[in-house]
Amino acid sequence: MTRYQTRWVNVIIIALVVVLRSPTLLPSMYVSDEGYYGTIANDILDGGAVYHTAVDTKPPGMYYIYAAVFQVAGRNNLLAVHVLAIFVVAATALVVWRIGARVANEWAGAWAGIGYAVFVHAYRPNDTLGANSEIFAALPLALSVLVFLQGQKKPAWGLMFLSGALVGIATLIRQPSAVTLGALLACLAYGWLIPRSHSFGRVLAAGSGVMIGFIAVIAALAWYYAVQGNLHDAYLWAWAFAVRYAGSETTFSFVLERLVTVHLAVILLSGVLWYFGIRQVVETLRFFWRRKVAPTEQVLLIFWLVLSYLAIFIGWRFPGHYHLPVLPPLSILAGQAFSRFVAEERRFSQRRWRWIRTGIVGAAALPAIIFLIVAFVGRTRMLNFLPTVWAMFQADWKAHPPVLIIDMSTADPFWSAHPMTRYPVLRAYLPGYRVEGVINGDTIYRRL
Numbered sequence: 001m002t003r004y005q006t007r008w009v010n011v012i013i014i015a016l017v018v019v020l021r022s023p024t025l026l027p028s029m030y031v032s033d034e035g036y037y038g039t040i041a042n043d044i045l046d047g048g049a050v051y052h053t054a055v056d057t058k059p060p061g062m063y064y065i066y067a068a069v070f071q072v073a074g075r076n077n078l079l080a081v082h083v084l085a086i087f088v089v090a091a092t093a094l095v096v097w098r099i100g101a102r103v104a105n106e107w108a109g110a111w112a113g114i115g116y117a118v119f120v121h122a123y124r125p126n127d128t129l130g131a132n133s134e135i136f137a138a139l140p141l142a143l144s145v146l147v148f149l150q151g152q153k154k155p156a157w158g159l160m161f162l163s164g165a166l167v168g169i170a171t172l173i174r175q176p177s178a179v180t181l182g183a184l185l186a187c188l189a190y191g192w193l194i195p196r197s198h199s200f201g202r203v204l205a206a207g208s209g210v211m212i213g214f215i216a217v218i219a220a221l222a223w224y225y226a227v228q229g230n231l232h233d234a235y236l237w238a239w240a241f242a243v244r245y246a247g248s249e250t251t252f253s254f255v256l257e258r259l260v261t262v263h264l265a266v267i268l269l270s271g272v273l274w275y276f277g278i279r280q281v282v283e284t285l286r287f288f289w290r291r292k293v294a295p296t297e298q299v300l301l302i303f304w305l306v307l308s309y310l311a312i313f314i315g316w317r318f319p320g321h322y323h324l325p326v327l328p329p330l331s332i333l334a335g336q337a338f339s340r341f342v343a344e345e346r347r348f349s350q351r352r353w354r355w356i357r358t359g360i361v362g363a364a365a366l367p368a369i370i371f372l373i374v375a376f377v378g379r380t381r382m383l384n385f386l387p388t389v390w391a392m393f394q395a396d397w398k399a400h401p402p403v404l405i406i407d408m409s410t411a412d413p414f415w416s417a418h419p420m421t422r423y424p425v426l427r428a429y430l431p432g433y434r435v436e437g438v439i440n441g442d443t444i445y446r447r448l
Contacts, residue, residue, distance in 0.1 A: 001106035017090040020121040023375035024082035031130030041066035051233035057242040061173030085131040093117040095142040103297040112335025122367040125375035127320030133174040134324040140170040164213025176311040183303035195293040250316040276334035305329040411441030
């Protein structure tokens with residue numbers, strides 16, 4: 001690939017991401033998770049402690065990302081969050097390209113990066129356009145694999161430590177990201193046991209580097225929370241309660257319905273990517289059928305794909321965005337198979353190749369284009385949150401001050417942790433009211 005072609009691949013990947021995520025540059029919130037992240041981010045900026053003064057079942061990484069954006073760009077600035085998400089998706093696609101180029105060739109990597117940029121948007125906007133944990137965790141995971149491959153080529157404990165640390169960072173953004181650690185360690189074990197390209201000492205050193213890097217990141221945050229006094233709260237909400245939530249409401253009929261309506265639908269909409277990805281997996285497995293040694297890099301990609309795929313089944317809910325972590329390894333594998341397929345076009349007649357090319361382009365582009373249109377058309381109906389809601393609330397209150405206020409938090413255990421006095425905007429109105437009475441535990445205020 002020439003330098004000119006390399007530049008154009010960069011431009012194409014970035015342009016695809018910007019265009020396919022362009023609806024998020026308008027006032028939008030395609031997933032309610034953004035509201036949760038933003039609320040807790042605001043609490044952090046107000047001096048709160050995660051999992052203590054504001055809680056959710058997600059790991060803390062996303063809260064800190066949103067808090068950092070709000071600190072720099074202003075409170076509730078979802079546009080800035082969405083711009084950052086565009087940068088992260090584009091960067092992930094470019095890293096996927098570099099991994100593909102390292103394990104195969106430049107064109108295989110280019111197709112992998114383009115494939116990721118397209119198919120990460122080939123499903124419902126609610127699942128693909130939100131600035132969610134799957135989007136942000138993909139970048140450190142892809143970087144961890146790239147660093148790991150570099151560490152294998154040029155043995156360096158520091159690179160292995162960095163690879164493990166990047167998986168740790170991804171895990172603090174999304175818990176199932178930890179399965180990638182298993183792929184890295186399994187690859188090291190394979191290199192020692194099968195091709196014997198690695199000595200036991202080298203595998204032990206590399207494995208310890210990966211593990212120590214991973215543990216160091218998790219331990220550093222645990223120490224910080226221990227100092228803050230919210231370590232136990234973090235364990236309860238980000239692990240114990242999260243596990244209970246993931247396993248709830250999973251009847252057999254529910255699981256079967258979700259398998260067909262969501263899981264199968266996602267795979268069919270990304271059918272081209274899955275076809276070429278599985279084709280490359282089969283090509284690698286043929287090494288074993290022929291009693292030959294498969295390349296270590298290919299085995300790593302298969303481990304990464306399989307473990308990421310199995311993580312979709314956590315909780316048996318199969319939401320569309322749970323499928324996004326599969327796309328980096330799948331895209332890299334598919335890029336290799338597709339690159340070979342394109343190189344072999346001469347075995348087809350010109351007319352037949354024209355039809356094949358049209359079919360592949362259509363199958364790849366059509367889902368992404370359709371969901372892009374859906375995102376624009378349904379943007380206002382999909383709003384889960386209005387960034388100016390407090391300002392709207394205050395304007396409405398000023399225009400129509402209520403005579404009575406009923407505080408349900410004093411009667412309902414679910415809302416007991418959220419009294420009016422907790423919210424500065426509501427608390428500011430209370431001096432203008434007096435307690436009229438308490439009925440069935442509900443406190444009623446009357447305007448003075």
